[in-house]
Amino acid sequence: QKEVEQDPGPLSVPEGAIVSLNCTYSNSAFQYFMWYRQYSRKGPELLMYTYSSGNKEDGRFTAQVDKSSKYISLFIRDSQPSDSATYLCAMSPLTGANNLFFGTGTRLTVIP
Amino acid sequence: GAVVSQHPSRVICKSGTSVKIECRSLDFQATTMFWYRQFPKQSLMLMATSNEGSKATYEQGVEKDKFLINHASLTLSTLTVTSAHPEDSSFYICSARRGVNQPQHFGDGTRLSIL
Numbered sequence: 001q002k003e004v005e006q007d008p009g010p011l012s013v014p015e016g017a018i019v020s021l022n023c024t025y026s027n028s029a030f031q032y033f034m035w036y037r038q039y040s041r042k043g044p045e046l047l048m049y050t051y052s053s054g055n056k057e058d059g060r061f062t063a064q065v066d067k068s069s070k071y072i073s074l075f076i077r078d079s080q081p082s083d084s085a086t087y088l089c090a091m092s093p094l095t096g097a098n099n100l101f102f103g104t105g106t107r108l109t110v111i112p
Numbered sequence: 113g114a115v116v117s118q119h120p121s122r123v124i125c126k127s128g129t130s131v132k133i134e135c136r137s138l139d140f141q142a143t144t145m146f147w148y149r150q151f152p153k154q155s156l157m158l159m160a161t162s163n164e165g166s167k168a169t170y171e172q173g174v175e176k177d178k179f180l181i182n183h184a185s186l187t188l189s190t191l192t193v194t195s196a197h198p199e200d201s202s203f204y205i206c207s208a209r210r211g212v213n214q215p216q217h218f219g220d221g222t223r224l225s226i227l
Contacts, residue, residue: 008153032213032215034215036218041203041221041223042220042221043116043118043205043207043218043219043220043221044156044205044218045218046114046215046216046217046218049215088155088156094213099146099158099161100158100216102155102156103155104154104155105155
């Protein structure tokens with residue numbers, strides 16, 4: 001079993017829709033949770049960074065962490081064609097090398 | 113902001129050539145830099161972790177003599193692929209972070225093609 005599971009999609013939604021992206025994980029030591037957006041042939045861009053459980057909102061993006069269920073989500077409101085990209089969840093433990101454990105990424109297409 | 117610049121963005125060269133890739137943190141000092149490799153439609157695979165002034169830590173299965181890493185300053189790390197062969201063709205991405213428990217910020221990657 002992978003430490004981080006993420007549905008690779010692809011996911012296609014019409015412009016303006018609310019998008020829900022999710023990851024599950026098995027390691028209860030994970031404390032830091034991140035969402036990255038990666039456009040084709042580019043490096044990942046940090047979207048959201050949260051510590052422990054709870055919600056965090058930044059513009060059209062909301063990140064949720066439920067540590068009891070080992071489940072994290074990223075919501076995108078009023079999705080735009082420019083949101084079309086691959087979204088990677090990543091997480092790391094509190095101590096040690098803080099290496100990131102990535103999901104496989106979900107490919108999202110927002111159709112105009 | 114936290115900008116990481118990676119250069120070059122694209123390299124095409126003959127088998128046997130050594131290729132150097134630079135990773136710079138432009139607006140912050142990076143205590144740690146990371147080097148990843150990404151295959152098409154797959155997630156990032158960590159190759160090595162680099163701390164300024166010390167030897168890099170390589171992940172299992174990554175040849176340290178093949179992939180030379182130098183982290184000479186708090187803003188620059190280099191990855192040299194020595195005597196590259198076609199199987200080394202891939203997308204190489206670096207990242208940098210300010211400190212422990214800080215998020216990693218990524219460069220835009222280097223697409224390496226070995227003929």
